[in-house]
Ligand code: SF4
Ligand SMILES: [Zn+2]
């Protein structure tokens with residue numbers, strides 16, 4: 064039988080006529096880190112695959128391996144299950160899994176008072192499973208959710224991501240705002256990684272945060288929603304905890320309220336794992352970009368994810384206990400530690416809030432472009448700034 068493996072894409076022939084778990088064991092693949100797909104349906108590890116069948120093994124997370132007693136019946140309705148969730152010691156059929164997913168999102172929105180039906184939500188869309196699953200869920204729950212795609216200029220990966228985001232929007236007749244880093248800001252992520260002092264992923268993350276906030280302000284959105292999932296948040300928390308970066312821990316919350324110049328930010332998928340968002344996207348027929356960003360090797364978060372996956376393999380649920388336990392029992396202790404909370408001023412170049420004269424985005428951009436940063440004192444800069452959001456008093460003081 065034919066097996067298609069992803070990331071990187073390759074095909075191989077293995078013996079059929081046996082259970083999924085045996086094929087995965089032969090390939091040394093942890094069943095909890097992949098979706099196994101045949102003819103657009105998910106297979107559990109107990110299902111048999113024929114000699115003439117063709118399956119796709121789609122990775123959803125990295126790391127960990129250990130076998131356990133398989134669950135084959137849906138916890139809610141006792142029908143055959145399509146997915147096992149070890150951390151809940153449960154399995155679900157398709158309708159019950161989709162209901163579980165919706166309940167988790169609804170619970171997050173309500174518990175953190177993220178937004179209401181009247182609010183205009185800007186979903187940060189990358190073309191990957193998380194952001195498209197989030198957008199799909201919010202639309203199906205009746206929220207006013209528009210998407211924003213930021214072109215990062217990462218070759219074929221960005222081209223494909225942009226196409227996927229646009230197709231998703233067209234199919235649902237949803238609004239999508241497209242911003243291109245190179246066209247609109249003069250640089251792209253790969254180039255930025257080779258110049259300046261920040262790593263590629265650091266410039267990328269900074270640019271996303273900055274531009275999503277700015278676009279949301281310019282277009283009058285009430286809130287920016289991102290597809291960060293439980294695995295992302297647990298990995299970030301682990302990284303911050305290992306170094307006791309309490310000012311970052313203080314900001315690591317599923318809902319950050321709006322402040323002058325900063326739009327409210329929320330993470331409605333924070334209760335759901337990466338594998339769950341991948342399963343949701345697949346079961347809803349969402350075409351998402353399975354390939355990882357080719358620059359991901361430089362992403363330090365992966366090491367923390369890998370470590371947590373190893374822990375999770377031995378103690379299912381430990382990842383959720385770590386992160387959700389932090390939110391319940393520890394996060395409040397750090398709330399007053401956000402660096403410079405009280406002293407935000409407008410960046411002298413772009414007007415976005417910052418603690419120094421120029422915001423981190425303007426400083427980084429200037430470094431990448433080989434620009435000198437100076438207050439808006441000459442005509443050229445004033446022209447350049449004319450269509451930017453600058454509080455009048457700051458612009459006036461320097462111009
Ligand atoms: S892996 Fe790094 S460069 Fe690629 S999209 Fe993520 S943050 Fe950006
Ligand atoms: Zn069911």
Ligand SMILES: [Zn+2]
Pocket residue numbers: 410411412413414415421422423424425426
């Ligand atoms: Zn700035």
